Amino acid sequence: xxxxxxxxxxxxxxxxxxxxxxxxxxxxxxxxxxxxxxxxxxxxxxxxxxxxxxxxxxxxxxxxxxxxxxxxxxxxxxxxxxxxxxxxxxxxxxxxxxxxxxxxxxxxxxxxxxxxxxxxxxxxxxxxxxxxxxxxxxxxxxxxxxxxxxxxxxxxxxxxxxxxxxxxxxxxxxxxxxxxxxxxxxxxxxxxxxxxxxxxxxxxxxxxxxxxxxxxxxxxxxxxxxxxxxxxxxxxxxxxxxxxxxxxxxxxxxxxxxxxxxxxxxxxxxxxxxxxxxxxxxx
Amino acid sequence: xxxxxxxxxxxxxxxxxxxxxxxxxxxxxxxxxxxxxxxxxxxxxxxxxxxxxxxxxxxxxxxxxxxxxxxxxxxxxxxxxxxxxxxxxxxxxxxxxxxxxxxxxxxxxxxxxxxxxxxxxxxxxxxxxxxxxxxxxxxxxxxxxxxxxxxxxxxxxxxxxxxxxxxxx
Numbered sequence: 001x002x003x004x005x006x007x008x009x010x011x012x013x014x015x016x017x018x019x020x021x022x023x024x025x026x027x028x029x030x031x032x033x034x035x036x037x038x039x040x041x042x043x044x045x046x047x048x049x050x051x052x053x054x055x056x057x058x059x060x061x062x063x064x065x066x067x068x069x070x071x072x073x074x075x076x077x078x079x080x081x082x083x084x085x086x087x088x089x090x091x092x093x094x095x096x097x098x099x100x101x102x103x104x105x106x107x108x109x110x111x112x113x114x115x116x117x118x119x120x121x122x123x124x125x126x127x128x129x130x131x132x133x134x135x136x137x138x139x140x141x142x143x144x145x146x147x148x149x150x151x152x153x154x155x156x157x158x159x160x161x162x163x164x165x166x167x168x169x170x171x172x173x174x175x176x177x178x179x180x181x182x183x184x185x186x187x188x189x190x191x192x193x194x195x196x197x198x199x200x201x202x203x204x205x206x207x208x209x210x211x212x213x214x215x216x217x218x219x220x221x222x223x224x225x226x227x228x229x230x231x232x233x234x235x236x237x238x239x240x241x242x243x244x245x246x247x248x249x250x251x252x253x254x255x256x257x258x259x260x261x262x263x264x265x266x267x268x269x270x271x272x273x274x275x276x277x278x279x280x281x282x283x
Numbered sequence: 284x285x286x287x288x289x290x291x292x293x294x295x296x297x298x299x300x301x302x303x304x305x306x307x308x309x310x311x312x313x314x315x316x317x318x319x320x321x322x323x324x325x326x327x328x329x330x331x332x333x334x335x336x337x338x339x340x341x342x343x344x345x346x347x348x349x350x351x352x353x354x355x356x357x358x359x360x361x362x363x364x365x366x367x368x369x370x371x372x373x374x375x376x377x378x379x380x381x382x383x384x385x386x387x388x389x390x391x392x393x394x395x396x397x398x399x400x401x402x403x404x405x406x407x408x409x410x411x412x413x414x415x416x417x418x419x420x421x422x423x424x425x426x427x428x429x430x431x432x433x434x435x436x437x438x439x440x441x442x443x444x445x446x447x448x449x450x451x452x
Binding site for chain 2: 046053056068093100
């Protein structure tokens with residue numbers, strides 16, 4: 001019972017915060033606390049980027065320098081994975097994914113996020129919820145990437161080459177061996193297609209699972225004293241002291257998960273747009 | 284497919300929220316790509332180009348400096364050689380001039396000495412003549428006073444002759 005209570009500290013769905021609106025404004029009734037956080041993030045990121053790049057100079061000021069440092073670091077990192085031929089196209093998306101996810105993950109660690117809200121029907125509704133702890137966000141990010149992945153892959157390889165890349169006989173086999181192994185490679189191609197289709201689900205579930213688990217962990221640590229019926233003063237003390245180590249852990253996980261997401265996206269892009277195999281076969 | 288739908292339903296995924304989140308991310312992506320990343324990448328490229336240019340210029344300047352140093356050393360060596368030659372020439376000229384001056388001085392000195400000798404000889408001769416003359420007149424006068432008579436022309440000539448012979452010996 002206690003364990004179940006601990007595990008369910010944060011509801012799995014983002015809570016609507018404008019349920020009382022009707023009429024024309026009823027369109028906003030689907031507005032959830034995670035969408036509100038996403039709006040805040042959009043404004044914050046755009047403002048930050050705008051401030052940093054408003055007056056670009058060869059000798060940068062502190063804002064420009066910090067922004068350039070991040071962009072340059074990410075550019076070099078992603079260029080090493082997707083290759084020189086794809087970086088110009090894909091950098092914007094990969095860097096945006098990374099920055100957006102980092103900002104979203106760390107936003108969840110700010111005081112008040114998940115803890116300031118109100119009660120409705122004896123249920124606590126937080127005003128703000130980390131947007132990556134909402135499956136709608138993570139699946140949205142993954143699907144946006146997969147759409148761009150498909151476009152760029154087809155642009156880079158062409159439709160026929162793409163089909164050959166998935167279903168074709170690999171390893172430079174020719175003649176009888178190629179014909180004999182064709183059914184096997186076709187079957188491997190089907191598995192490849194399934195794995196491609198599963199990618200958005202795996203990407204989104206991984207990110208959501210980690211952030212949601214982190215949120216639960218922090219909420220559980222904060223309320224552990226109350227759950228275990230400690231004296232009030234001790235419960236308050238525990239709610240301050242116990243989460244501190246986990247905040248550091250979540251800081252690390254926040255950036256790590258963003259890296260994992262963006263890194264996997266870059267790797268998927270590299271796998272489908274790399275010319276190595278085609279070139280190796282031509283030689 | 285049914286499993287996926289059920290999974291998404293269990294996780295609270297529905298179209299309006301999904302679309303809202305997707306659109307919000309796309310807004311971030313499009314704005315950052317259009318206004319932030321492109322300008323930063325252009326700036327980085329510009330800086331890289333300038334650094335490359337700077338390095339090339341530095342290489343060029345280094346090469347020019349090395350050439351200048353070589354030229355400088357060459358000029359210095361030439362100047363050194365020329366100055367040495369000039370000094371040698373000056374020294375030779377000075378020596379020649381000194382020798383010439385010394386020769387002239389010796390010659391002048393010899394001339395002066397010869398003139399002096401000549402003048403001395405003349406003076407000596409003149410003095411001897413004067414002394415002779417004085418001695419003769421002294422002898423004549425003394426003889427006149429001793430003899431108590433006025434000597435005539437012949438006596439005087441004889442006395443003069445004797446005195447001159449005595450002085451000459």
